Amino acid sequence: MKVTLFGCTHPHSKAHLKTLLLSERISDVHVYDETPGDAEEAAQADVAISASHATVESALADSPDVGVACLSNDRNADLCIQLLESGVHVISEKPIGATVEDVQKVVDAAQSNGLRLGVMYQNRSHPLNQEARRIVQAGTIGRITGCEARLITSQVRFRNPDHWLFKRDVSGGGILSWLGCHYLDLLRFVTGSEIQDVSAMVGTLSGEPIDVEDVATVSLRFDGGFVGSLQAGYQLSLSNSGYMGPNYETYMSIRGTEGRVVWEPSGTETKLLVESTQWTDAPSREISFSLPTVDAYGGAHGLAFLDAFLDATEDLDLPTPADGTDALQIARIIDAAYTSSESGRHISLES
Structure with a gap:
């Protein structure tokens, strides 16, 4: 090929x-x-x-x-x-x-x-995300009632503020478009549910000469009836420079009527915390993964993707x-977030 x-x-x-x-x-x-x-x-x-x-x-x-x-x-x-x-x-x-x-x-x-x-x-192919999806969609945590994602990474000054990523007429958006998209997609992927309503507040607080958002808080309602949130920001003051080695503070949790799954999608620890009332012998478990070292984008799971x-x-x-339909759905969600922040209104996505 x-x-x-x-x-x-x-x-x-x-x-x-x-x-x-x-x-x-x-x-x-x-x-x-x-x-x-x-x-x-x-x-x-x-x-x-x-x-x-x-x-x-x-x-x-x-x-x-x-x-x-x-x-x-x-x-x-x-x-x-x-x-x-x-x-x-x-x-x-x-x-x-x-x-x-x-x-x-x-x-x-x-x-x-x-x-x-x-x-x-x-990120869909990462074993942590794959296992979280399997557990959630198997009903191990019961009916989903909520989800939460957090993605905080290096400040804009570590990422070359003059780069086209920070020019709205070129990039189309800031941290939601560049990094938050991955976490919005993971929430859809792991839960198997679509986002249908969005409320958001975004801001540009870095002090750098950019015209895209560098912080964002997004509230979500899914077609499964549950609610969720994403917090994203270029906010870490101690970090490596560039785009391939910055520091991250990340978190993701899916909560249900019978338990929850918690993990760090971009963290250094490769483990899931799973709680389920269905597991009467050991209702709280940690599932650890030993990942191979592969010099590909995203490692072995990036190559597999x-x-x-x-x-x-x-x-x-x-x-x-x-x-492409996944990319289109994420683009619509992020566009709704920008519209919500600008207008102060709750935005429903058209079907």
């Missing part, structure tokens, strides 16, 4: 490239970037890269089976559509596009061309691990 990475300067491009080179599903890895020399430099840095391209047309002429879309948010949707209309399956960095309308156009292009569209919600998508491009009966 031939896979091309489109975009070599995205904050996650190098990590995605490592994953592509590790996948046994892939025989040829190509790279593209519009900035002169960037793709060639990436190719020269690793002899395993088969070719570099300075135009999308050149990359398409080599007939990739799959494209990994990693341009800035304002340009990424157009790239995805171009690839899909050229017969190329696409897996994209989130959020796929800067607006709900952009993401919708990409989803429509994938459907009209009969091609796979994936989104990089690799990519491979699952690649498998789904070859066998259309297989599900994709996270598809």
